[in-house]
Each structure stands twice: as C-alpha cells, then as structure tokens.
Amino acid sequence: MRTKNKTEGQATTSFIEQARRAQIIACVIDTIAELGYEQASLAQVGQRAKISKGVITYHFASKEVLMQxxxxxxxxxxxxxxxxxxxxxxxxxxxxxxxxxxxxxxxxxxxxxxxxxxxxxxxxxxxxxxxxxxxxxxxxxxxxxxxxxxxxxxxxxxxxxxxxxxxxxxxxxxxxxxxxxxxxxxxxxxxxxxxxxxxxxxx
Amino acid sequence: MRTKNKTEGQATTSFIEQARRAQIIACVIDTIAELGYEQASLAQVGQRAKISKGVITYHFASKEVLMQxxxxxxxxxxxxxxxxxxxxxxxxxxxxxxxxxxxxxxxxxxxxxxxxxxxxxxxxxxxxxxxxxxxxxxxxxxxxxxxxxxxxxxxxxxxxxxxxxxxxxxxxxxxxxxxxxxxxxxxxxxxxxxxxxxxxxxx
Amino acid sequence: MRTKNKTEGQATTSFIEQARRAQIIACVIDTIAELGYEQASLAQVGQRAKISKGVITYHFASKEVLMQxxxxxxxxxxxxxxxxxxxxxxxxxxxxxxxxxxxxxxxxxxxxxxxxxxxxxxxxxxxxxxxxxxxxxxxxxxxxxxxxxxxxxxxxxxxxxxxxxxxxxxxxxxxxxxxxxxxxxxxxxxxxxxxxxxxxxxx
Amino acid sequence: MRTKNKTEGQATTSFIEQARRAQIIACVIDTIAELGYEQASLAQVGQRAKISKGVITYHFASKEVLMQxxxxxxxxxxxxxxxxxxxxxxxxxxxxxxxxxxxxxxxxxxxxxxxxxxxxxxxxxxxxxxxxxxxxxxxxxxxxxxxxxxxxxxxxxxxxxxxxxxxxxxxxxxxxxxxxxxxxxxxxxxxxxxxxxxxxxxx
DNA sequence: GATGAATGAGATTTCATTCAT
DNA sequence: TATGAATGAAATCTCATTCAT
CATH class of the missing domain: 1.10.357.10 (Tetracycline Repressor, domain 2)
Incomplete structure (x- = not known):
C-alpha cells in the first residue's frame, strides 16, 4: 500500500498519486459541506469522486489519516x-x-x-x-x-x-x-x- | 410500552419510572462528557448505568427521544x-x-x-x-x-x-x-x- | 400462573378470568384485522385492550397459545x-x-x-x-x-x-x-x- | 456500493456480481421454502449461502430490494x-x-x-x-x-x-x-x- | 390477579477496513 | 494503481418473555 511505503523514504510521489490525493481531499470537503461530518462516510466520498471506496483506503491508510x-x-x-x-x-x-x-x-x-x-x-x-x-x-x-x-x-x-x-x-x-x-x-x-x-x- | 402510554395523558409517572429516566439521562450526560456525542451509543450509556440496552428503549421510544x-x-x-x-x-x-x-x-x-x-x-x-x-x-x-x-x-x-x-x-x-x-x-x-x-x- | 394451573384440573375458571380472555382475544382479532398478522405484536394488542403486555402473558402462556x-x-x-x-x-x-x-x-x-x-x-x-x-x-x-x-x-x-x-x-x-x-x-x-x-x- | 452505482446506468454487471446475486436469490427461495417468509432473515439466508450478512447488503441495498x-x-x-x-x-x-x-x-x-x-x-x-x-x-x-x-x-x-x-x-x-x-x-x-x-x- | 419494569435475543442496516485480482 | 468484493463489528430498534411487587 502506497501510504505505508511512503514512510520508507521513497521521495518520488508520482503525479497520479498526488492528483488522486487532491481529488479525494476535495471530495471529502464537498461531502462534509453538503452532508455534515457524520454523514461523510467513505462510500459517500467515493461516490462523489466516482471512484470506489477501495481507492481511498489505498491512498490513505485510514479514515483518520484522510481527515488529517x-x-x-x-x-x-x-x-x-x-x-x-x-x-x-x-x-x-x-x-x-x-x-x-x-x-x-x-x-x-x-x-x-x-x-x-x-x-x-x-x-x-x-x-x-x-x-x-x-x-x-x-x-x-x-x-x-x-x-x-x-x-x-x-x-x-x-x-x-x-x-x-x-x-x-x-x-x-x-x-x-x-x-x-x-x-x-x-x-x-x-x-x-x-x-x-x-x-x-x-x- | 411506557413511553407510548404516556401520550394518553397518564399524569402519574411512577417513582421507579422517574428514577430510571433520571438515571438514564444522567448517564447520557456522563457518557457524552467522557466520550463525545458520536461515541455515546445506547450500549455505552447502558454500560454506565449498568442496565441492558433494552431498558433505555423501554423508557425512551428512540434515541432521538432520549436526546430530546x-x-x-x-x-x-x-x-x-x-x-x-x-x-x-x-x-x-x-x-x-x-x-x-x-x-x-x-x-x-x-x-x-x-x-x-x-x-x-x-x-x-x-x-x-x-x-x-x-x-x-x-x-x-x-x-x-x-x-x-x-x-x-x-x-x-x-x-x-x-x-x-x-x-x-x-x-x-x-x-x-x-x-x-x-x-x-x-x-x-x-x-x-x-x-x-x-x-x-x-x- | 393461571394458564399453568388450569391443566391441574381446577374446574372453576373465574368470571374475571373468562372476561379477560375474551377481551384479549377480541383485541387480537381487531389488531390483526387492522394491522395484519405481522404487526400484531403483544404490545399492539395490549394497547388496544388498554392493558399492559404482562396481562396477556399472564392469561396465555405464550403468543402461540394465544393465537391458538x-x-x-x-x-x-x-x-x-x-x-x-x-x-x-x-x-x-x-x-x-x-x-x-x-x-x-x-x-x-x-x-x-x-x-x-x-x-x-x-x-x-x-x-x-x-x-x-x-x-x-x-x-x-x-x-x-x-x-x-x-x-x-x-x-x-x-x-x-x-x-x-x-x-x-x-x-x-x-x-x-x-x-x-x-x-x-x-x-x-x-x-x-x-x-x-x-x-x-x-x- | 454496487447497488447504488447501478442506477447510474452502468450496463456491465460483472460476472461475479451476477453470480452472487443469483446465488443469494436462490438462497432466499430455499430459505422461504424451508422456513417460511417470516423466518427468512438475512442471517438465515447468509447461513445457507455460507456468506456473511454483509455480503447480502452489499449486493442488495435493503431487504425490500432483495425481495423485489x-x-x-x-x-x-x-x-x-x-x-x-x-x-x-x-x-x-x-x-x-x-x-x-x-x-x-x-x-x-x-x-x-x-x-x-x-x-x-x-x-x-x-x-x-x-x-x-x-x-x-x-x-x-x-x-x-x-x-x-x-x-x-x-x-x-x-x-x-x-x-x-x-x-x-x-x-x-x-x-x-x-x-x-x-x-x-x-x-x-x-x-x-x-x-x-x-x-x-x-x- | 395485575402490572410495570427489565431483559436479551435477533432483525436490519451502516461502515471502515481488508484482500485478491 | 485500482477496484470490486467481502467482512465483521457495532448501532438502533422490536419483541416475546420473565419477574418482583
């Protein structure tokens, strides 16, 4: 998983990686703004981003890390x-x-x-x-x-x-x-x- | 169920009933103070009150009613x-x-x-x-x-x-x-x- | 419990007993007619009869017995x-x-x-x-x-x-x-x- | 979630998806035939299909949708x-x-x-x-x-x-x-x- | 006889997370 | 990289049943 390898000092964060992270973060913001924090489940975020829930977990080790x-x-x-x-x-x-x-x-x-x-x-x-x-x-x-x-x-x-x-x-x-x-x-x-x-x- | 009959205007709320309601409300307050609103599940409240979850539902028709x-x-x-x-x-x-x-x-x-x-x-x-x-x-x-x-x-x-x-x-x-x-x-x-x-x- | 003693051959079923049983049976009928079998819980029946759920269990050993x-x-x-x-x-x-x-x-x-x-x-x-x-x-x-x-x-x-x-x-x-x-x-x-x-x- | 995306008109339902849906539907039929509608809980269906309850909810948004x-x-x-x-x-x-x-x-x-x-x-x-x-x-x-x-x-x-x-x-x-x-x-x-x-x- | 109170099992549903491909 | 699929824990709620008074 990407987010775990990152700590190993792999300096090169690929372009796609960065773009996905930015996209997901933007969708979290949209989702919270629309539905509130409590309703902002990963499923909701993924739906807005038109990506599967799995992608989120792939780029962010946990929901806590994502919110951070x-x-x-x-x-x-x-x-x-x-x-x-x-x-x-x-x-x-x-x-x-x-x-x-x-x-x-x-x-x-x-x-x-x-x-x-x-x-x-x-x-x-x-x-x-x-x-x-x-x-x-x-x-x-x-x-x-x-x-x-x-x-x-x-x-x-x-x-x-x-x-x-x-x-x-x-x-x-x-x-x-x-x-x-x-x-x-x-x-x-x-x-x-x-x-x-x-x-x-x-x- | 107690909470449903109450609407029929039965003014006399029994002593035990009142005591339990007060106890449960107090436990909700304690639980929220300790864990925050999101973590304050009926199970947590019941645990603090040392009663089963069912008792809460018995005295309060729903979580919403309880919070109210x-x-x-x-x-x-x-x-x-x-x-x-x-x-x-x-x-x-x-x-x-x-x-x-x-x-x-x-x-x-x-x-x-x-x-x-x-x-x-x-x-x-x-x-x-x-x-x-x-x-x-x-x-x-x-x-x-x-x-x-x-x-x-x-x-x-x-x-x-x-x-x-x-x-x-x-x-x-x-x-x-x-x-x-x-x-x-x-x-x-x-x-x-x-x-x-x-x-x-x-x- | 009354319904258990009955099998012991106590022939005298009191008037109150009979009246209660008839009342409860009538309420079951009403409840099923109004809400259907699935929604006909003892709580619903009791509410219609304006008696507590406990009374039903007192007169009928179980829901099955009541339906019988x-x-x-x-x-x-x-x-x-x-x-x-x-x-x-x-x-x-x-x-x-x-x-x-x-x-x-x-x-x-x-x-x-x-x-x-x-x-x-x-x-x-x-x-x-x-x-x-x-x-x-x-x-x-x-x-x-x-x-x-x-x-x-x-x-x-x-x-x-x-x-x-x-x-x-x-x-x-x-x-x-x-x-x-x-x-x-x-x-x-x-x-x-x-x-x-x-x-x-x-x- | 699969069942939510489906409304977006994604015509391609994967093979696994179709197989699972068919399997679950078959198990519902078996369960109802054996136990009757009332006893056909998601847990019973899942048990027959040897899958967890969650899988059913994953493929069918709700029990109502499943029955439909x-x-x-x-x-x-x-x-x-x-x-x-x-x-x-x-x-x-x-x-x-x-x-x-x-x-x-x-x-x-x-x-x-x-x-x-x-x-x-x-x-x-x-x-x-x-x-x-x-x-x-x-x-x-x-x-x-x-x-x-x-x-x-x-x-x-x-x-x-x-x-x-x-x-x-x-x-x-x-x-x-x-x-x-x-x-x-x-x-x-x-x-x-x-x-x-x-x-x-x-x- | 009667009842309020309590219980606990079980139902549906949501959700973060894991995993194989 | 990405994703569909699966999982299991936990949450709310319903309900038949039991029990002390």
Whole structure:
C-alpha cells in the first residue's frame, strides 16, 4: 500500500498519486459541506469522486489519516493566505489585518473552512498535527501584550482576550455555515469595531 | 410500552419510572462528557448505568427521544436558573447578570452544559423543542436596542453584537470543556469587561 | 400462573378470568384485522385492550397459545354457525347451504375470519388443534361422492373437487379482505352457480 | 456500493456480481421454502449461502430490494414460460393452455413459486413492480368476455369467474406446497375439467 | 390477579477496513 | 494503481418473555 511505503523514504510521489490525493481531499470537503461530518462516510466520498471506496483506503491508510490530510491541506492554505496578508506593523493594524484576512479567505473558501471546523469539532482523538488553535491564541496574545506595553491597548488578560477574538472569528464562520448569503464584509466590520472598542486604551 | 402510554395523558409517572429516566439521562450526560456525542451509543450509556440496552428503549421510544429528553432536562434547569438571576433592570445590568448567571451555572453543571452543546451541535434533525439559540439572540438583541435607545450603548448592529455576546459565552463553556480547572470567575469577569467596553457609549 | 394451573384440573375458571380472555382475544382479532398478522405484536394488542403486555402473558402462556385460543374461538363459532345452517338433505342442497352459510357468517364476522385466515397462513408451526381444513375437505368429499353415487353429480376426483370448492370459498374471504364493500351475496351466488355447473351430471 | 452505482446506468454487471446475486436469490427461495417468509432473515439466508450478512447488503441495498429482486426473477421466468405456451387461439384453448402452462412450470419450479406467493402475501408495502395478480385477473376476464360474445361460454360475472379460476390455480400451488409428491398433471386435469364444465355454454 | 419494569435475543442496516485480482 | 468484493463489528430498534411487587 502506497501510504505505508511512503514512510520508507521513497521521495518520488508520482503525479497520479498526488492528483488522486487532491481529488479525494476535495471530495471529502464537498461531502462534509453538503452532508455534515457524520454523514461523510467513505462510500459517500467515493461516490462523489466516482471512484470506489477501495481507492481511498489505498491512498490513505485510514479514515483518520484522510481527515488529517484534509486538515493539513485546508489549514495550510488558510494559514498561508492569512500570514501573507498580515504585515509586520503596529499590533492593532496587524490584528485588524488578521481578522479581515480571515473574512476574505472565508469568502472564497467557505466549504473548506466548514470542513476544517467540522473535522476539528468531531474528531476529538485526532491529533490534528499542525492545526492547533493554541498556536493562534499565543500569537494573538503576543500581539495584545505588545499593544499593552505600548500603551495602545488597555489592561486585560491577554490570553482570554485572544481566545475571545478567535471565538468571534469562529462565530463568523459558524454564521456563514448557517446562512449562505451572509454579508461577510459587514459582519467582519462589526466584529473589528467590537474588538477595537473592547481593547483600545480609552484616552 | 411506557413511553407510548404516556401520550394518553397518564399524569402519574411512577417513582421507579422517574428514577430510571433520571438515571438514564444522567448517564447520557456522563457518557457524552467522557466520550463525545458520536461515541455515546445506547450500549455505552447502558454500560454506565449498568442496565441492558433494552431498558433505555423501554423508557425512551428512540434515541432521538432520549436526546430530546436530555436537552429538555438540562435546558430547563439552565433557563430557569438564568432567568431567576436576571432582574428586570437597566439593559447593562441585565446583560451583566445574564453573563454572570451563565458562568455560575457552568460552575455547578459543567457536564450538563457540555452535553447540551454537544447534542445541539450534532443532532441537526432533532427538532430540539424549547432550546433555540435563536431565541436567546433575539432577547439579547432587544436588550441592546433598548440600551441604544436610552443612549447608554453606542451604535452597532444589534443582531451581530448579540450573536457575538453569545459566542463569547459559548467560548467560555468550550474552554471549560478543554480545561477542567479553568478559573471561571476570572474568565467571565474578563468577558463582561470586554463586552462593557465594546458596547458602551464612550462619553 | 393461571394458564399453568388450569391443566391441574381446577374446574372453576373465574368470571374475571373468562372476561379477560375474551377481551384479549377480541383485541387480537381487531389488531390483526387492522394491522395484519405481522404487526400484531403483544404490545399492539395490549394497547388496544388498554392493558399492559404482562396481562396477556399472564392469561396465555405464550403468543402461540394465544393465537391458538383465537383460532379455537373463531373456528368454534364459525363451525357451529355453519353446521346449524346445513340441513340433512340431498348432497347439492347441503353443499349450497354450506356455501351460503359461509357467506352469511362472513357478512357478520368479517374481522374474525380475516384473523382466522391470517393466523392459519402465518403460524406454520402452530398445531392449530381443531381447525383443520382437512376435516372440511373430507366432509365435502363425502357429500360429493354420495352425489356421484346417486347419479346427481358427474364423474370427477372428489378430493380435488372438495379442495377446489373450499378454495373458492376462501377466495371469497380473501376478496372481502381486499375490498371492504364487496357484494358478498352476488359473489357467493356466482360461486354457487359455478360449482353447480362444474359438478352436476349434464342430462 | 454496487447497488447504488447501478442506477447510474452502468450496463456491465460483472460476472461475479451476477453470480452472487443469483446465488443469494436462490438462497432466499430455499430459505422461504424451508422456513417460511417470516423466518427468512438475512442471517438465515447468509447461513445457507455460507456468506456473511454483509455480503447480502452489499449486493442488495435493503431487504425490500432483495425481495423485489426475487419477485422480479421468479415472476419474470414464470410469465415468460406461461406466455410462450399460450397461443393466440380461441378463448377456451388459451385458457386451457394457460392453466396447463401454470402446472408445467410448477412441476419444475415448485420452490420458486412458493417463494413468489409467500413474498407477495407478506410484503404488503412492497410495490412489487411487475407482479400484479390484478393484471392476470383482467386478462382472464377479457378472455372470458370474448368467449361469452362468441357464445362459447355461458352467462356469468366475468371478473368473479376470472378471480375464481386464478384461485383454483393458486390452490394447486398451495396443495403442492403441503404435499411434495402431489400428482400435478392429474390435479390440473381435474381443474381444467372443472372450469370447462363451469363456463361452457350447455348446448 | 395485575402490572410495570427489565431483559436479551435477533432483525436490519451502516461502515471502515481488508484482500485478491 | 485500482477496484470490486467481502467482512465483521457495532448501532438502533422490536419483541416475546420473565419477574418482583
């Protein structure tokens, strides 16, 4: 089986292999977006991909490995996109850029984010290497602490505030899941304003 | 079968019946808290209650009915507790009391709230009579609008703010799920402060 | 348990006992007529009788025994009714009277006959003491043979003809099951005419 | 899953697939013939086929689909056989040929017919596409009416007579079920004679 | 006599996974 | 590489039956 040999250091991943993996991952995303995590069985995924269930098991050692691959793929894109949009700037500008980048990614990658969140919610035991909300929290908290040091932000518990900011970001994604035609720009504008008022040092 | 006769309006539910139902509901809560919603099969619940699977089916016509009963039970307690703690007062005082009441309930009913949220997340098709996040959103939004009318709160989209406030409340519960020894009082104090700054009219 | 003691020769079957048994048997008949044999579970029967399942098991040692009791009851009435209507007369007159009596009983005991046939079709292993199509076949065959001896009936295989006559009787009952407003008198008239032509010696 | 892809119009059903389906259908027929419809569980069928229950579900989406497949298979053969034996001739010749063809098929396909009748009796909710006793009744009734028009047959209710003829055919099958060594040729000869006398215009 | 409660076997179905080709 | 085929565990639900009160 391919996925087992890979660990033996065979560097050359064939083109077909990569294409199949990408196709399967895309179908997992579609299936979760349409049916939800619980209904996303390998049979359903295979049906959408018009391939047999066996192919999936061939390319991914187990369902857990497959879900991990989806998380890696989506979170990789997500993180790269957001990182590219956050300049090395003043804390508040970086934070605002971070939030706006999240919203912009959501506009073009709604299905992917829904899948990412669905998997991370349901697959408790999944190690979910790479995708760790914890990391985000620490980065945001560092920004907040820096802003406090500069006197731009008021006094608060930076970790809780970071967690809260991410919770608000998540709630935007959750709302988008429920309501396909949500006005994302308006929503993120309100959230940025909310956070702005919540953290800035009142003069 | 008990659950079928009940619809005939037999008001007297026997003591044993009530005890068993309560026991089973408690075991569902424990099981979800320990294993998550997906792993909470009737077999697992029965094992925890040290009863056979059949007993559960005897007292609850189906798994859906059982989950609804758990929701009814927990949400009933939750709503009653919170309602009792929210005085008919100024918008901000009511909002603060609402948030504090949520935190206080969480302190004594952590498992119950985890189960409530897990069920409402996963059981899409469940009608979930009674428990509707939408209702909460509308009540909070009404409070916010009233505060804006009085000039106490600044200008913002009341529905988005309400959704955000509940998202922050939910994030406290989610954090509590991850970290059993979370300092809830500190957390809710920070969230209340966050919201206070986010909505009040700056003089 | 009552039903076990009965074999010990306790002649006095209490009034309550008899009433309960009759009530339960009536409910079995109703349930089979409404839902069919397969759906006629003890729970369904109990629900119709507004008694608990336990009562049924109390009065009838097993489901098989219960079904036997229904068969005994219905077939007893059926046989008594038909026997009373068949005079000791010429073969053809007796045969015609037999068929008409069957139709007359069907008119007033449709549900009972449906239940009787449903049980005898489905309960293969049931011994069905008392109710034996075989007996009917022999009686009819004897009539036919007598008619042949007298020269009234033509030459045919009396057993097959008897079986066929009963099959036609049964098909009337089956039609009545499918079509509640069947014109039974017209139907039996046609069948009697059919049989008349089929068996009589053409002059 | 095979049975789901089939709807996509994949005309090529693999050899193994066909063989398995045929094997399973044959085992259903055997099981019903031996144990009756009610006892014919998937477990019993699988046991006879020496395959696991899962294999059945793999090839047939549900038990209902499986039973429909059995009906299609058996009724298809049955209808084709009978149709081929009924020439376009005078009503009485056609009717006689129809009855004889039924008997001939029964001689070589006893188990199959028992299964067909058992399924159609018990599976009420099954749509049972294709196999409709009603259709047979209408065809026979049309023959009878034509014979009446020609003056070959006497005056009678054609629908009731058609129903009766089919009831006699069914009673032959039922007798064959009870008595494995039944002399089918003798039986059908008697039934044909019976019907002949019952319907022909006496000169 | 009566009943609520409990049980456990068995039915259908879904699904991740394995395997031979 | 790919796939159809098979498997078996587990899940929900039904039901006849047993039992303590």
């Amino acid at each position: 691959a989806v998380v890696d793929e989506v979170f990789g894109q997500f993180a790269a996109f957001v990182t590219a949009r956050v300049p090395d700037d003043q804390p508040w500008d970086m934070l605002r850029a971070f939030l706006q980048a999240n919203a912009d990614f959501l506009k073009t990658h709604r299905k992917q984010l829904l899948a990412l969140f669905a998997i991370s919610r349901n697959a408790h035991d999944l190690t979910l290497q790479g995708y760790s909300p914890e990391l985000d929290i620490e980065r945001i908290a560092a920004l907040l602490t820096e802003g406090q040091r500069q006197g731009t932000f008021r006094d608060f518990d930076a970790r809780i505030m970071a967690t809260s900011i991410l919770a608000l970001r998540d709630s935007l994604i959750a709302q988008s899941a429920k309501q396909a035609d949500l006005d994302i720009d308006h929503y993120i504008h309100e959230i940025i304003s909310l956070i702005d008022h919540a953290i800035r040092q009142s003069s | 009963a758990v929701v009814d039970e927990v949400f009933g307690q939750f709503a009653a507790f919170v309602t009792a703690r929210v005085p008919d007062d100024q918008p901000w005082d009511m909002l603060r009391a609402f948030l504090q009441a949520n935190a206080d309930f969480l302190k004594t009913h952590r498992k119950q709230l985890l189960a409530l949220f897990a069920i409402s997340r996963n059981a899409h098709d469940l009608t979930l009579q009674g428990y509707s996040p939408e209702l909460d959103i509308e009540r909070i939004a009404a409070l916010l609008t009233e505060g804006q009318r009085q000039g106490t709160f600044r200008d913002f989209d009341a529905r988005i703010m309400a959704t955000s406030i509940l998202a922050l409340r939910d994030s406290l519960i989610a954090q509590s799920a991850k970290q059993a020894d979370l300092d809830i009082d500190h957390y809710i104090h920070e969230i209340i402060s966050l919201i206070d700054h986010a909505i009040r009219q700056s003089s | 009791a229904v068969v005994d009851e219905v077939f007893g009435q059926f046989a008594a009714f038909v026997t009373a209507r068949v005079p000791d007369d010429q073969p053809w007159d007796m045969l015609r009277a037999f068929l008409q009596a069957n139709a007359d009983f069907l008119k007033t005991h449709r549900k009972q006959l449906l239940a009787l046939f449903a049980i005898s079709r489905n309960a293969h292993d049931l011994t069905l003491q008392g109710y034996s199509p075989e007996l009917d076949i022999e009686r009819i065959a004897a009539l036919l043979t007598e008619g042949q001896r007298q020269g009234t009936f033509r030459d045919f295989d009396a057993r097959i003809m008897a079986t066929s006559i009963l099959a036609l009787r049964d098909s009337l009952i089956a039609q009545s099951a499918k079509q509640a407003d069947l014109d039974i008198d017209h139907y039996i008239h046609e069948i009697i005419s059919l049989i008349d032509h089929a068996i009589r010696q053409s002059s | 497949a059995v009906v299609d298979e058996v009724f298809g053969q049955f209808a084709a056989f009978v149709t081929a034996r009924v020439p376009d001739d005078q009503p009485w010749d056609m009717l006689r040929a129809f009855l004889q063809a039924n008997a001939d098929f029964l001689k070589t396909h006893r188990k199959q017919l028992l299964a067909l009748f058992a399924i159609s009796r018990n599976a009420h909710d099954l749509t049972l596409q294709g196999y409709s006793p009603e259709l047979d009744i209408e065809r026979i009734a049309a023959l009878l009416t034509e014979g009446q028009r020609q003056g070959t047959f006497r005056d009678f209710d054609a629908r009731i007579m058609a129903t009766s003829i089919l009831a006699l055919r069914d009673s032959l099958i039922a007798q064959s079920a009870k008595q494995a060594d039944l002399d089918i040729d003798h039986y059908i000869h008697e039934i044909i004679s019976l019907i002949d006398h019952a319907i022909r215009q006496s000169s």
